[in-house]
Amino acid sequence: MRVLAADIGGTNSRFALYETGGLARGHVPRPQDRLCAVRLPTAGTASFADLLRRAAAEEPGLFTSPALLVLAVAGPVRGGRRCTPPNIPWAVDLDDPALHAPGMPPLPPVLLINDFVAQAYACLRSAAPDEPDAPDVLNMLDVLDGHPVPDAPIAVVGAGTGLGKCLLLPASGDGMPPRVLPSEGGHALFPFTDEREMAFAAFVRAHTGRQVIGDLVVSGPGLRLLHAFHTGQWLEPAEVAARLATGEHGADADHALPHVLSRILSWFARFYGRVCRDYVLETLALGGLFISGGVAAATPALVTHPAFAEAFRQSDTHADLLRAVPVRLVRSPDAGLLGAALYGALHRPTH
Template sequence: MFRILAADIGGTHSRMGFFELHSDGMSSNVSAGADGLRLLDVARLRTHESLSFVALLERLFSTPQPFAPAQCDLAVLAVAGPVRGDICTPPNIGWNVDLRDIAQVGFTRGALINDFTAQAFACRSSAVVDAQVLQPGRDHELIRGGTVAVIGAGTGLGHCALTPDGLGGYVPVPSEAGHAAFPFVGEEEYAYAEHVRRTAHLPYCHGDAIVTGGGLSRLHAYLTGESLTPPEVAERLPQSPRTAEWFARFYGRAARNYALAVMALGGVYLAGGVAAKNPLLVEHPAFLEEFRSSPSHSELLCGLPVLLNRNQDSGVHGAALYAAQHLLRQG
C-alpha cells in the first residue's frame, strides 16, 4: 500500500487530498474504475492566507491529518502555473513553488505538475462520473482511445490535453494557452477588445483577461456599467442576458479552438469554478453554437463529446491518479 498527498494549489483555493493506493494484484493500468485509490480526506485552504509555499504546507499539518509527511510515499503538487523542472511561478499567486522545499516539512519524495495536468488526469478517474453532458459524442470507441482536451475558466484560463500512452496509462500535454492572444470577431467585439486592452494595460487581450472570473466582471461592467465582483455578477446573470450570451460565446470559442488544436477526439471537458458555479454560462445556446461554428470542421465539432465537470475536488483526484501511474511503474 502507498500513501499519496495530492495537492491542487490554485490562485484562490488549495485542496489537499490524502489517498491510499492499494496495488495488490494490479498491473500498470491505472485507468478509471481500476485505479486502486481510496480517498481518506480532503483539506481545503485559502491560498492567499499563506505567505509562502512552505507556510501553506505548515498550515495544512498544523491540524491532525490522515498521515504525516514522513509517512507519505509521494506528494504530487498540482499548481496553477507553468512548471519548469522543480519550480513553478504561478501568475495568480504571490509566491513561487519549489519542489525541494517539501523536505522542510518532512516529505521525502514529490512531483510538481501544472494544475490542469491534474484536471486532465481527473477526466480518466471517478471524479467525472457525474459530469454533465452538454453534447454527447458519436463514436464511443474513438472517445476512449482519443486525446482529451480540458479547459477551465477560474482565476485563470487553464488548458491541458491527455493522450493514451499505449501502455494503459496517459501522457499529459500541459499548456499555457490562456496567455495566448484571444480571438475576437466583429466590430462590437473589436470595440470590447480595445476597451480591455486599454483599461487593463495589456499589449494584447489573452484568455486570462476574457474567459475567467475577472473577465466575467470586466465584461459585465462594459455591457451594463455595473462594477461587480464575479459572485455578484453570477447572482445577476438571469437578469443580465447580454453578459451571459457574450461570455458563453467567448467560452465556446476558447473551447472550440483548443479542441481543434489538439484534435480532441476523446472529448472536451470544462473544468474550473466559473462554469461549475454558474452552469448557465455553458448551458446557454451561444456556447455550443460557437463551439460548433467552423468553416471547415463543423461536422467534426458536432460529434465531439463536451462535458461539464462540476466536481470542485477533481484536481486532487487527478493528481492522485498521476501519482498512482508513477508509483506503479517506478515503485
C-alpha cells in the first residue's frame, strides 16, 4: 500500500509518498521506501487547499497513486476532520469544498492526526526494538542513560515552531495498534523559578502581549526571545542556533558575547530539561523520553548541555525516579513523515 504522509508544521510542511506494503508491526519506513517528496514553507501559503495545490505542482507524483493520505498537523484534532493550528494562520478542514475545486489534486481517503502522534509512531521501533540490526533511520542520539520500566508509558517532547508533547502507551497485546495520547501541554503556563527568570518572563510578555506559555519559551521563537533578552539583538531562530553551535558572534559584537552565548545555551537547556521533567512526572512516563522537533535536532547541545540533565533530574521528592528515565534525541527531520506513514499502515480504513 502506498501512503502519502504529510507533516504540517508552523514553519515548514513536508510531504512524502511511501510504499508501506512490506512494513512489519512497529517498523518505521526505510529511506528506500520513499518514492518522492517535497518540502514547502508553510508561511507562504494562503490556505490548506493552497498548500496541497503547491505540493502537487512541485511534485505531481505525490498524488498519483496513494491509497491513503495521513495528515499530521501541529494542533488539536477535532472529530478527525478539523484542526485549527495555533501557529498557522489557517485551519485544516477536510469538509472544505475548496479541497475539491478545479485544479486541486485528487485526494484519497484521509486520516487527520496531531503531529506529535506521528512523532510518537516514528519512535515505536526504538521504543520496542525487535530488529536489532535495522538501520537507525531516526538518527538517534543517547542523551541520558537510564533503566526503563517495561510496559510503562513513554513521553515524546519536542521544540519546533511550538512545543509539542504526547504520551506513547505500551501495546495491549490484543493485536490493536499502539495508543498515543496527544497533548496541548505546550500551551500551559511555563514554570519560572527565580527573579532573573521572572525578568525574562516579563520581557516575553512585553514583546508578545501574551501569557508566557511553553510554546513561547521552549521553541524556535523562544530561542529568539532568549537571545534578545540577553544581547538586545533580534535574530531569526536559525541564526541564533547557528551561533550557539559554532560560538560565532559576528564582527560587530563586543568581546563579552561568547560568554553571553554560553549563558543563553545554559538557560535554554535548563528550560528544556524542566519541561521534559515536568511532563515525565505528570504522566509517569517511566518507559523513557524521546526528544524530537527541529530545535534540538539542529542543535543537540541544547539537550546535551549539563544544564539539561541537572534540570531534568532536579526534584526534592522523585530524583531517583527521574535518574532511571532514559532520554534519547531524534535527529531525523523526517521523523514526522515516517511516523505518519507508519500510522497509515497500521490504521488503514477498512471501507
